[in-house]
């Protein structure tokens with residue numbers, strides 16, 4: 001039987017980045033990908049590098065917002081990981097970190113921004129609250145409706161089509177083996193390690209496994225007889241035609257679903273968490289088929305964009321698409337070793353374009369036997385009770 005020190009399931013940003021880090025550290029690594037590299041959420045996303053606390057953590061009361069504030073410590077590490085990645089990989093990834101504005105249009109939203117900035121400052125993230133007039137001196141493209149903004153100097157965006165293929169190339173160059181069109185169907189205990197297998201008859205023995213399969217992570221954990229509270233969600237993205245430089249920042253809205261940026265090529269990318277509809281079959285959600293676009297999401301998303309940046313109303317929409325990612329039961333990512341199954345690691349859920357490089361670097365340390373306290377806030381241990389009845 002084939003063997004490797006580490007098997008990684010999933011060729012998205014997290015899987016490829018972890019394969020690279022572990023191979024650099026000298027481990028023998030096999031990455032197994034059902035399709036091709038970057039065909040999951042990592043290649044479909046908005047490319048936002050958002051280090052401010054996300055709006056979705058603020059809309060469900062102070063308890064969740066306080067809990068989520070702990071993620072800022074990881075965001076601060078992610079700032080450094082993104083700053084260095086083009087140099088480390090020797091690749092052009094269109095990383096632009098020219099600052100980010102989270103805007104507010106009503107007095108209630110302004111109060112939300114102020115509370116958010118307090119939480120962030122307590123966690124060591126430098127965020128400034130400015131009124132609408134000052135926001136427009138930084139960002140003249142903003143509408144007069146904007147009453148205030150939180151300004152985070154390090155935010156920005158990068159090219160989702162470039163980063164994961166570059167990480168995959170770096171992983172291969174460092175000695176990792178990346179096997180495409182190799183879906184994993186079984187994960188079983190084998191001595192102190194694991195045996196993975198596929199329906200075409202292959203099997204692989206390994207000491208450690210990382211399940212980094214995005215929206216498919218929960219069904220894969222079920223193959224290892226584990227519950228993992230991760231749920232697929234389908235989101236909408238839109239791109240306008242190219243235009244002259246207009247928006248150098250990442251723009252988000254504290255009270256409406258909106259993320260907005262201009263790519264290196266000149267297109268405006270508009271997203272922010274508007275829902276699409278997951279395909280279904282007789283057994284439930286069908287992740288093998290594309291999610292469908294919801295017309296009300298499209299109009300709502302574009303309305304939020306043109307209300308915030310009026311010049312967008314003059315640009316044709318070039319393309320809209322749907323992408324599928326995973327969200328956890330408490331909205332925080334689930335990253336780390338599963339206490340009930342030593343040697344099995346999980347990484348999924350949340351905004352892992354922004355945080356994926358950091359998760360990978362920390363996971364590679366944890367999987368090499370180092371103590372990594374930074375991952376405590378996202379550890380699967382917080383859901384261990386769900387596996388208390390699994391034989």
Ligand SMILES: Cc1cc2nc3c(=O)[nH]c(=O)nc-3n(C[C@H](O)[C@H](O)[C@H](O)COP(=O)(O)OP(=O)(O)OC[C@H]3O[C@@H](n4cnc5c(N)ncnc54)[C@H](O)[C@@H]3O)c2cc1C
Nearest residue numbers: 010012013014034040041042045048184214323352353354
């Ligand atoms: C529309 C959209 C916009 C987003 N915008 C942002 C953003 O702006 N900023 C941000 O931080 N995050 C964003 N996200 C989230 C981000 O894209 C994901 O968190 C991140 O890409 C997850 O990467 P991953 O490597 O975990 O998973 P994925 O990229 O989904 O990769 C998982 C891989 O696992 C493979 N796989 C599945 N089952 C198997 C199997 N049985 N065997 C082998 N391989 C398997 C899949 O084929 C896939 O390639 C967005 C997501 C979406 C959908």
